[in-house]
Amino acid sequence: MVLLAAAVCNKGGKAIISRQFVEMNRSRIEGLLAAFPKLMNTGKQHTFVETDSVRYVYQPLEKLYMLLITTKASNILEDLETLRLFARVIPEYCRNLDESDIVDQAFQLIFAFDEIVALGYRENVNLAQIRTFTEMDSHEEKVFLAVRQTQEKEAKDQMRKRAKELQRQRQEAEKSGRAPSGFGGGGFGSSSFNRGDRGDSATIIDTTPSEPTKPSYQAPRIHVRIEENISVTAGRDGGLQSLELHGIIKLKINDEKMARAILNIANNDKKGVQMQTHPNIDKKLFASQSVIGLKNQDKPFPVGQDIGVLKWRLSTQDESFMPLSINCWPNESGNGCDVNIEYELEQPNLELNDVLISIPIPSGVGAPVVGDCDGEYNYDSRKNVLQWNLTVIDSSNKSGSMEFSVGGHPDDFFPVNVSFVSKKSYCDIQITDIKLLEDDSSAKYSSEVCFYVDKYEIV
Structure with a gap:
């Protein structure tokens, strides 16, 4: 078959969108589309009509028509099969099947039409392949995103290194009793500058009265995250095929003074989860007192890193455990x-x-x-x-x-x-307190709970 054009028309025959697949001037295609509504008034019940030069094959779509214009020499059975594929494509992109919806999705529809026909001839594709082709990711885009992510990571690493360097300079300055480089300028304290090539320096004293210093926000010295994810497969007729849950407590120490802290845990689980502590955690202490503490106090928690200190797992086919x-x-x-x-x-x-x-x-x-x-x-x-x-x-x-x-x-x-x-733990595991090992005093900390779905389906 040779397909000249495909169009979506309203009941009056007006073309809403049209795509031509062979070389044809504009006046020619417009003339063919304009002739279609006149041929529709003949009262025939067929899904195609013919003129001396072309064949119109069409299918009603509620208030619209899906229209193909082919040569008279094409196979009518192939024409009808191709028409059905075009008609199935429209609902893939248009929810309401009206003129405004067609206009809104015009480019997507044209891209899909181009997957069905190339140079006037039907491609060997089905609906699923058309959907895959039109939604296919760009390799160049993936490369660009990967490069950008690498650049962002490198920039963050540089910022961390710079922040550590500034912190080191500030600590050294505080020990020596002088103002650290890069701090105290901009109207607070004093600063020095070089006079060209003379090698001498001058001191500028700022006599502007300074405003009272506002208290700055200090981040918690520790942060605790309880994270759980669940996978469920259940039958459509009832019954649980599988339920698997994984949980973890992640600890992040932001202050070296907290590097030997201990965590008090409230384990309210009644589902029978299996728990496992990190190798560096005192297992006996946790088993007897539900306390997470270091096994070797000479090896404190690392600072500035997320550390998993406790994991748990649940696997069951008891449907009463389904959330x-x-x-x-x-x-x-x-x-x-x-x-x-x-x-x-x-x-x-x-x-x-x-x-x-x-x-x-x-x-x-x-x-x-x-x-x-x-x-x-x-x-x-x-x-x-x-x-x-x-x-x-x-x-x-x-x-x-x-x-x-x-x-x-x-x-x-x-x-x-x-x-x-x-924001609630499925197994109801909670952090009740965090204490400093040295003096057994409670420490300020922030915490969060995240329970989310990895897979949850009824098959």
Whole structure:
């Protein structure tokens, strides 16, 4: 077949976008497109019409037409097959299938059209390949980003070295009782400068009254991060196939005085997690008193680094341990499926934030029609996924549901994927206090908890 052009038209025959694939002057293609609505008024029920020179092959898309213009010598069966592929591409990029949506996605559609036809001839591609080709990453962009990241890292390293050098100079100056180089200028104290090549120097005294010094913010001398990630695979008919959780306590010492600190841990876990301390941590002390301390006090914690001091792991098939259960019920109807999906918070002590439940939608069936919905939703036509968004799930709204209708088969709506974050530990492991080993006094510290999803799917 030789495909001259492809266009999306409205019911009146007006071309919204058009792409020609062979050499043809503008007036010629405009004349062919203008003739199409006149041929549509003949009352024929076929999906193609012919003139003396070309064939129009078309398919209705709600308020629009997908139109191909081919030569009369082309194979009509191949024409119709190609038309169906073009028609399936449109819903990939356009959610509402109206004129404004077509205009908004014009460039994406044209790029997709170019993947189907080259120089007037059909390429051997399917819908999945078209999606892959149009979304393919640029190698040059990856190289550029890698170079930029390297440059940023080198700049940060230089800044750290400079900061350490300035800190060393300041400490040496404080020991000798003089003002450090690079500090105390700009109207505070004194500074010296060289007089050309004479080798002598002069001192400038600033007599401007200085304002009272404001107290500066001091970062905590220690920071503790409790991090957990979870992987869950559950069956669509109920039952947990696997649940695996990994946790770690990371410690960052910002002051050398804290390098021999000890951490008091509250282990409220009732799920039976397996714990393991770092080799440099006193295991007996932790086992007997839930205290994280150094095994050898001559080897203090390093300063300015994140150090993992305690890890834990949980693996189970007990579905009562699931943070969130998801039930998806697709029921076949006359034109496709009616789908009801619901969630239930299984751990009432948790608070899940930024919850995203993603349901796959078959390609080429258009946007789903959503009925009742707790929270918000969004249909991504390019990825063929319906995204159900919930800002927070806790004991006050531990359950919710969404209903929608769309074409397809019940198997098309799996796997359902879930993601969330939480500021509460799944295993309820907490830092209660940090003390200085020398005098057993409590130290100021900051802490954070991050519980997040590595993989969470209902298959």
